[in-house]
Structures are given as C-alpha cells and as structure tokens.
Amino acid sequence: MNVGVAHSEVNPNTRIMNSRGIWLTYALGVGMLHIVLLSIPFFSVPVVWTLTNVIHNLVSKLDVRSRTRSQQTDRRAGRREGLLIVGSPMCLCFILQGMYVFLHAVKGTPFETPDQGKARLLTHWEQLDYGVQFTSSRKFFTISPIIIYFLASFYTKYDPTHCFINTASLLSVLIPKLPQLHGVRIFGINKY
C-alpha cells in the first residue's frame, strides 16, 4: 500500500515500510537529524556523529526525561565547534536508538485494527510483512544502521570510547532483527 491511499490492508503497519517514498523519507529524516545536531554549537564533530548514531537507534526508548539526561552528558563531553560540511561522527550513535524504540520496543498499533488485536503483543519489526523474513524493506532497515555505523566510526577516527558506544548501540539494533529472535522476549521484558 502507499501511504495516504485507500487500501484494504487489515494492519497497515505491515506494509507501510514498502510504501513509495518511505525509504527516501527515512534517509532524509536521518540526514535532517544529523544537520540539526550539527548546528548545535556545543557539540564537536565526533560528538555529533556519535549522537546521530545513538539517537537513531534509541529515540524515545527511554522516556523524555532520560533522553534529555543522555544529551546533557554528551554536551559536557565535547566542546569544539563542528564543521558543517565534513560532518560529525559521534552523534550518529544516537540516531540508532530511535530505530530501536520504534521498531523493537513499542508494541501493537497506534490505530484499531479489524483483526481484534492480533498484533497487540508484536513489535513493529515483527509485524512487518506479516512475519516474512528477509523482505526488501527488512534488508534495507538492517543495512541502514550498519552504513550509519561505518560513517560514524570513520568520522570519529576510531577513537576507543566512541567506538564502544557506537558498537554497543549498533548491536542493540542488529540483534533484535535476527529471524531467530522473532517474538523472543528476553527475561520477559516487554512481554505484555
């Protein structure tokens, strides 16, 4: 289905990532977040890339209070001005956390579905394409955090601290996407 058209899809969440223009919107959205972070004068170039990485993977997984808390710690970390065009490595880490929340933490649908709540306990990733693995949108969304990670690690000059944060954030996003972890809730977290 394409977003904004009449469709007979019982659960639009399953097909939304196949819609026309969603991948481009997603890429542009990540770029926009990156530019916004770059314009904050307090963050250094590496800081901004890591932040992008982490926010992308986290966004609103923690509630609003904790998010501002993590931004504050990063503000204290870097002080140099960022160069606009060259880009900023560190903050990319933050971008990844956004993906985690929307795809792997939040369950169910924001609208009522006519199937009496079949997807109430499934995360968005598990709902995509009705559980079919390795479809093209799933591949795209698995590869995009890896690309962001490559860019982030390049621009942070492979600094160990940044590397640790970025790798941890990347793993937190890649592991739930494995087909073996479909429907798995570790330690009963997020089960109901």
Place this chain on the structure above:
Amino acid sequence: MASGQQWVLVEMVQAFYEAPAYHLILEGILILWIIRLLFSKTYKLQDSSDLTEKEIEEIIEEWQPEPLVPRMSKEKPAPSYNIVSGPPCHKITVNGKQCINFASFNFLGLLDNDRVKNQALQSLRKYGVGTCGPRGFYGTFDVHLELEDRLAKFMRTEEAIIYSYGFATIASAIPAYSKRGDIVFVDEAACFSIQKGLQASRSHIKYFRHNDMEDLERILKQQELEDQKNPRKARVTRRFIVVEGLYMNTGAICPLPELVKLKYKYKVRIFLEESLSFGVLGQHGRGVTEHFGVNIDDIDLISANMENSLASVGGFCCGRSFVIDHQRLSGQGYCFSASLPPMLASAAIEALNIMEEDQDIFRLLRDKCKLIHKELQGISGLKVVGESISPAFHLQLEQSSGSRESDVRILNRIVEYCMDRKIALTQAHYLEKEEKFLPPPSIRVVVTVEQTEEELEMAANLIKEAAQNILQ
C-alpha cells in the same frame, strides 16, 4: 574553506590507516553480513511442513467432496414451518386458522397500535422506505438522531446508539471492546447473539453456571490468583461480565445488585443485555436496573433489542458517552450495515411516546404474567421454567423421554393440539449444532398486555388438557 576541508579529510584518512585492528575486523564482519543479507531469500517463519510434495498431492487426490445438499434420512423429515399470513398481532392467522397469539414477543401490544402505524405511514411518505447507506455515508437521518436522543433520555444515560438489526446489536458491541487476550465471564444460558459476539471477539470466554453468583465468584477469584502470579499481563487484560436482564432461554432474571458488588470487588465491567427486560421490568419500563433500583451508571453498557417491546426493528446500546462513542467507529454493525429505515425509527419513537405516557401497562403486564404462572403450576408432566413476572417463560417436560427428537415431537403434538383450538404456541427453536449449551426442548409461552384474563385462563386450561391427553 576548501583547503580546510582537505586538511580534515587527510586527517580522517590517516586515522583510517592507524585504526585499531579489532575495529577493522568488526567492520569486515559487518560488510560480510551485509553481503549475506543482500543475497538471502525471503521466507515465512512457519513454513516448515512435514509433508513432501508427493504426500500433499496424495492427500488432495483422496479427498472426495460432500454433496451440496446432504441426503435426508427418513427418520428426520424436512422441517415444516407454520406459515403466518398477516401481522403477528394479538389475533394471528397461522396456517389459515385465526388464533390468539401466545408466541410473538409483542409484550406491550404495540405491533398493531394505530398511533404507531399512522406515524410509520407518515414517515414512509416523508422519507421513503430505506436509507440505502450506512450511518457514515448519508444514512443518518434526523429520526435516527431523535431516536437515539429519546432512548438516552428514557434510559437516563448519557448517550445511545442505534443498530439496524437486533441480533447484530450485542454481536457488534462485544467485539468492539473485548479483543484477543481479554477475558469475558458469561452466563451459560446466554442467547445466541451473545455467543456469536463472543466468538467474533476472539477473547477468552469463561462460562459460569446459570444465575449462580457463587460460581461466578469462584472463577473471578481464580482469575484474581492468576493475575497475582502475572501482574504485568493482568495490567493489559480487560475483563468483562456479560449477562442478560431477562434470559430468553430460561426466563430468569439476573441478580443485578450482587453483580454490581462483584464488579467493584474484582474490577470487571458489566455488559447488560436487556432485550426482553426493556419495556417489561421496572416501574417505568426502564428494565432490570429500575427493577432492582441499581444506579444506571454502575452498568457499563446496556444493549437491547427494539424488536420485542418497542415493536420496531433493530437494537440500541446506551451508556456513558465515553463508552458509546467508541462504537460509532468500532461497532461493525453500525459502520458497515445500512442504517435503520426511518419508517421504523419513527415507529420506535412513537412507541416510546406511548410507553412514557401510559405507565400502567408495565404493572398490568406483570400482573397477567403472575396470573398465568399461577394457573400453569402443577400440570403433571410439564414444569414451568421462568420467573413469575417474566412474560416469556418455558414449559419443559418433567421427564425427558430419552432423546431430544422424541421430546421435540411430544412438545410439537401439544403445540398442534393447542393450535387446533385457537391458541398459537411455539417451541423454542435453536441451531442445535451451533449452541454452546443447548437448552432442553421447551414450549415458549409469551404473555402480552393485550391478552384478556379470559384468554389467559383459556390458554392455561388448554395446555393442561393437552398435557393430560398427550403425556398420559
């Protein structure tokens, strides 16, 4: 600016050459992962089937289709229907004979009321016959809004919503609120429409014995223990109790005050189905809540059929605005069925007017019920099942003859005996294979306000005679 850029780029590329080994190895693994991902095929997770292609073909070959129409066996002849010509009012013409109607749910006699008929004809001339559309698609007329308003005012709730088919009212209301994973506690004698609503809702259904509050409390306690073991799951499950005010299958009245106590003790919501008790119980005909003096705000949803006392078609649900408004988008029968024909909506409004003007008919109806109930006590072979003030009660065989078919045949003979002598009775028919708890075969006797005391006595004597002749 360009030289500044180049300097930074050189620095970056230098850093790449000096990168730590573990990091480069990790990136190499990730690149291999990407390549593997790009070349993997899509597959469904539950795809593993134990049968090979050949076995699947064999099974398909073996299958023989059943005939479209199953063969009729000689013991079970095709069902023969009693054909009614004319309206099913007080005097009904069945199979060509005119009888007194003891079978239709025309409790207040509004079916043949002149005022109601005139209002319906006026509305027919104004609006035409049908609405040709659901409520959301030019199917909402002013009579619908007026009827909803009048019903809400009559039942003293905040809002009401109209459905165009009585069976679909509760069958759409239950799945609008109760979804997969929710729990519904329902009485065993719930009518067929409630059962279909529960089936559509895909929730966990727990039955308790008919009108047995201790049984209900027992399963509520069980549920509470399970909730304590798994509080996170309990926080997201909704719990409902579905009961009828006056049960169609048994003629019993639900003990509403105890139910409200259980509701607040175990935190469950009550859905009350008042098809038979609306316009029958209570001082002003407001149903079982008025009968027991229970505050109507304690009941979360009241759903009723307009096809019985109101002598119209369709149904309504009433309750708080917050609850009823949800059905305007989630009630499947509301959103996806054509709305109630305006002729019938006007007829219902006029019937409500009559109900509001003449408060005495409810007491009259209850007195007549008590009269015939008393008269029918003590018939040998038949027992009366139902409350004394219930206008629809059942006559069941005291001693079953062994099989359901022979019971049905015996009762049929009683019904035919009465019909030959100008009293129209009916057996309670069920879809035997579809009912969860099939009630025993019975004759359902309906008392209406239009029947005179002589007619009631005549009917009682006739039934006694029939029972003596046929069951002895």
